[in-house]
Amino acid sequence: MSDFRAGFAAFVGRPNVGKSTLMNALVGTKVAITSSKPQTTRRVIRGIVHRPDAQLVIVDTPGLHRPRTLLGERLDSLVLATLSEVDVLGFCVPANEQIGKGDRFIAEKLAAVKKTPVIAVVTKCDLATREQIAQQLLAVSALADFAEIIPVSAVGDDQLGLLADLLIARLPESPPLYAGGELTDEPEQILVAELIREAALEGVRDELPHSIAVVVEEMGPREGREDLLDIYAFMYVERPTQKAIVIGPGGARLKDVGTRARQQIEALLGSRVYLDLRIKVAKDWQRDPKQLRRLGFYD
Numbered sequence: 514m515s516d517f518r519a520g521f522a523a524f525v526g527r528p529n530v531g532k533s534t535l536m537n538a539l540v541g542t543k544v545a546i547t548s549s550k551p552q553t554t555r556r557v558i559r560g561i562v563h564r565p566d567a568q569l570v571i572v573d574t575p576g577l578h579r580p581r582t583l584l585g586e587r588l589d590s591l592v593l594a595t596l597s598e599v600d601v602l603g604f605c606v607p608a609n610e611q612i613g614k615g616d617r618f619i620a621e622k623l624a625a626v627k628k629t630p631v632i633a634v635v636t637k638c639d640l641a642t643r644e645q646i647a648q649q650l651l652a653v654s655a656l657a658d659f660a661e662i663i664p665v666s667a668v669g670d671d672q673l674g675l676l677a678d679l680l681i682a683r684l685p686e687s688p689p690l691y692a693g694g695e696l697t698d699e700p701e702q703i704l705v706a707e708l709i710r711e712a713a714l715e716g717v718r719d720e721l722p723h724s725i726a727v728v729v730e731e732m733g734p735r736e737g738r739e740d741l742l743d744i745y746a747f748m749y750v751e752r753p754t755q756k757a758i759v760i761g762p763g764g765a766r767l768k769d770v771g772t773r774a775r776q777q778i779e780a781l782l783g784s785r786v787y788l789d790l791r792i793k794v795a796k797d798w799q800r801d802p803k804q805l806r807r808l809g810f811y812d
């Protein structure tokens with residue numbers, strides 16, 4: 514197959530603009546964790562679109578934003594490194610929000626990555642009127658010189674096929690990069706940690722926006738019980754008050770978090786799971802390089 518195309522794409526945009534949802538809709542299965550609050554996606558998670566004519570490997574990036582904490586700076590360097598390594602970029606702006614400083618900041622960064630074509634994606638079109646969408650397309654086109662501009666809705670399944678076509682058209686001719694059926698190359702332990710973090714944030718996002726990190730210390734089948742997976746995980750919070758919130762009265766909340774996380778993990782891995790979840794206070798972990806390294810955010 515000489516005209517087969519394969520390569521990498523990344524979606525970039527402010528937190529909460531719908532990048533993860535879009536990637537999940539394109540790939541057709543849940544590999545990244547979505548949420549209604551910013552910065553759920555901290556690590557690069559790939560999903561793969563398999564088509565008879567192409568293979569599109571999507572790298573999901575965390576929200577690019579002005580660095581405020583050390584964590585923010587690392588995210589930015591991770592994002593910028595990602596940008597120059599892919600074949601095509603999707604710059605996401607929601608249809609239902611005015612373009613702001615953050616969008617302009619990112620558009621500037623993208624313009625600096627000269628060798629990678631950028632497709633502007635106006636997301637969440639189901640939440641906007643036709644006029645709003647038309648105006649947003651104009652406003653976005655004034656931001657930079659994009660290779661294409663396309664309105665989509667991940668929730669409404671609108672124009673996703675066309676978006677895939679536009680992205681694939683920018684990939685090099687290449688044999689497939691991954692075996693058929695593979696949907697993510699994210700190590701299972703990281704996916705498991707994300708599911709636990711997601712369960713822990715449920716209901717307390719406003720109180721603990723970015724203060725929870727989860728590390729899976731150990732994971733493996735129990736001896737003599739191939740049907741049961743033992744998982745030992747630590748959840749880090751920044752302050753004792755946050756620990757109290759996560760644990761809840763009489764430990765009720767933590768128990769509930771553990772139950773929901775376990776059910777999600779069992780669904781993901783197709784195995785019965787014993788989850789040992791403990792909480793530790795790691796003071797100001799977002800600002801401490803040593804803690805960040807421990808929690809998996811490498812230089």
Ligand SMILES: Nc1nc2c(ncn2[C@@H]2O[C@H](COP(=O)(O)OP(=O)(O)OP(=O)(O)O)[C@@H](O)[C@H]2O)c(=O)[nH]1
Binds near residue numbers: 527530550637668669
């Ligand atoms: N109505 C509607 N909602 C959407 C659409 N896409 C995403 N959303 C919602 O917007 C919110 C944010 O979506 P995410 O996919 O988590 O956004 P993100 O850009 O990946 O966010 P970060 O991980 O913080 O960078 C979620 O509540 C989604 O359900 C869409 O096409 N239509």
